[in-house]
Amino acid sequence: MAGSAPAEAETTGDAPGATPAALPAAERAALDEAIARLEDGSRVWAALTLDQRARLLGRVRDAVGAAAEDWADIATTSKGLEPGHPLSAEEWLGGPYAIISLLDALRETLQTLSKGGNPLDGVRLDTAPGGRLRAHTFPLNGTERLLLSGFTGEVWFQPGVTAADARREAGLAQLTPTEPAGVGLVLGAGNVASIPAADVLYELVAANRVALLKLNPTQDTLLPVFEQALAPLIEPGFLRIVRGGAATGAYLTSHPGIAHVHITGSAGTFDAIVWGDPARPASDSDAGAGTTAAAQKGEPSLTVPITAELGGVSPIIVVPGRWSAADLRYQAQHVATMRLVNAGHNCIAGQVVILSADWPQREAFLRELHAAYTAAPVRPVWYPRSDERLAAAASDYPDAVWSADGTRALVEVGPHADATAIETVEYFAPVLGVVEVRGTGQEFLDAAVAHANEKLTGTLGANVLIDPATEEALGDGFERAIADLRYGDIAINTWTAFNFLTARLTWGGFPGATLADVSSGIGIVHNALLLDRVERSIGRGPFRPFPRSMGDTLRRVRLARRTVLPTPPWFVSSRTGAEVSAGLTRYLIDGRVPGLVRTLAKAMRA
The missing domain is CATH 3.40.605.10 (Aldehyde Dehydrogenase; Chain A, domain 1)
Structure with a gap:
């Protein structure tokens, strides 16, 4: 069933x-x-x-x-x-x-x-959609700007919280x-x-x-x-x-x-x-x-x-735009990473890709996604009882495409098929679903947000992929749609793992859970600024890695994010991820610049 x-x-x-x-x-x-x-x-x-x-x-x-x-x-x-x-x-x-x-x-x-x-001294405060107070909590120092060039993070307070309230609490x-x-x-x-x-x-x-x-x-x-x-x-x-x-x-x-x-x-x-x-x-x-x-x-x-x-079923909303072949390949690897890190045993994992049925590049993206998902390194599916969850996915979706010696499933749910299981069961294993809604532009984005809110179990993390030109064209409509997403952590052109790893952002389900209906949990963690009455945290990253990120700057796309970072080390496709991640950690430990220089050189070969 x-x-x-x-x-x-x-x-x-x-x-x-x-x-x-x-x-x-x-x-x-x-x-x-x-x-x-x-x-x-x-x-x-x-x-x-x-x-x-x-x-x-x-x-x-x-x-x-x-x-x-x-x-x-x-x-x-x-x-x-x-x-x-x-x-x-x-x-x-x-x-x-x-x-x-x-x-x-x-x-x-x-x-x-x-x-x-x-x-909150030194933290920029401004207004987010719905009159919410927003604190720009990342980056706050030179190390953060250097190690994660082009990434930013915000904490949104619950409606009604004023700047005076936030500072007092x-x-x-x-x-x-x-x-x-x-x-x-x-x-x-x-x-x-x-x-x-x-x-x-x-x-x-x-x-x-x-x-x-x-x-x-x-x-x-x-x-x-x-x-x-x-x-x-x-x-x-x-x-x-x-x-x-x-x-x-x-x-x-x-x-x-x-x-x-x-x-x-x-x-x-x-x-x-x-x-x-x-x-x-x-x-x-x-x-x-x-x-x-x-x-x-x-x-x-x-x-x-x-x-x-407590986790949940996390969406990956792919907003249609005009993407290059390199964009399609890179973002497909991004999506595969969201599902396959730690063999999928993550509350943070993306589980359901929401695509536009009307996107002209839909088929091209799906081809790249299948390729990236299949090509990712094979690894043990180690968490207890994962075999049962994979067997349940096979039963729920007999047409799923399996790879990695039968330990990895990609499920495309057709317009008349039953998406209940993939949208309500947190498989906690390498099972990735794809569902579709109609429309392009704002129509698609609003429909995708409503679908994520109404159909998917949990309120922990949501991911949104959108190219800078499309985001700029949507204007205030994009930020309004983000405000409508009822998730405690949202990642735009990055993965919610960025939010999880960023100490001055918060991590936890959307407010409103109760003992009787706990959803993705009660309360928050991390929150190194010790902020009260938080609604959500939002991470934003560059849509394109270096050096392709420089093209948007040259084309004067206003919302382009300048970055000198290549493929992030957490991508499952990164060839130097282990060396870079170890090097970044050692730099935090000892602050030695020569070691950091060697690490950044390795990052460029990712």
Whole structure:
């Protein structure tokens, strides 16, 4: 039956049906002791000045730098690849690079607050569509301008938030640093190595909450790395890291010493934690599926607040224009990257391409997409139960085109075919769908936005590809359409992974989710400027890489983005992605210009 495939997103190993009593007494005692030590650490944290906290994050940065190589290598091998494999770029960028960037940005925010400043000092504020306040939070320094030339990022506040409101509220719990918030439980993601550490840092800085981190079993091999990298937080009692499965998670979520829960995972696991439905099977965990039977039972079983990042089905809206052969090829590789990074095991992955049925270049683009999708490096599909999800896709779409030894599906859904499964089930595996709507120009864009909002499960991330000339022709209509997209993160001519990796942007579902209808989650993370009442973050990148990007400038296309960057290192088609990503991370660690020069030279050969 269409839509019946399991879609577990990033599970936490806390399967429905587990009970605290299933945990041996010795393990319960060890967890009790860890929580008791964290309660002591919470009082120590509350006694630190903002400057002391900033200096502590500097020590964490040093420790992450020392562990970076092991971090990337172990994460790479845990996914069935050899260290140094071209696709290990993902582990450098999605591991130590992301955490060092976040630490630097959080530390700057703490330093600013400690001196009586405001996190929004030096940040340009203006108005976005609908009268919303917008903060231009990337780039804010020379390093960001150099390493990601042509990329920009914005944070949009919720309607009604004024500039005075935003400045007054910026800082979150660091505005009242002596008020501890107890011990938070972080149920870590199992797919991307930076997520557990980033979530711990956000708990500590945004909420004044020390953390007990329970690793997903898929990341158990990284425990020694996390213990080394986060040692400056572990030593004073601000963090404890534990391993375990469903019984451990069940014990911790019901522990009286836990004041808050944060989960990165699936809506099914979220519902099991919140509503305590032991009858809901672990396989029935469709991310963003809405109100469940458990949620209809009345009062939640979880008695403390919870925040969550839960994924969904992300659209890739391809706005028709006049594209060159090189544009078609490059953007097809871009789309393939959005689906195939980390073998598709990403809440961040694009899953449904929305094309115009009336685009004259539709067939040419699809030919390039099939070629790029097939040609991308073959890799293990490693996440637990991915074989079941691929089998479900094969059942739902018997006409799908398979490649990579039968581990990769591309589904073109015809105008009269059933798109329910591809649009509502987060496969969390290499399954990419293509659907069509009518129209060109503004008519298409409005229809595509409505389709994404109304047909696709979840509200986490949306991607839009549009050439500068078409964007310029649409004018204000383009920005209005972007405002109409109900997603917490939007990427224009880049992938929402840019938003995820950019510390001063926010990451999370569109506001409005509830315990009973959690969609893509509740709350945000990253958010290094500690901004409140955020609606979404928007990343923008160059439509064409260097040197082709210079052509738009010469043609005086107003919205062209000047960039000196070639193919980004995160593209699955990048020949030097691993070397470039490792080099960029090392530059963040040591700031050595000769190494950066060598890295940029390698980037030009991508």
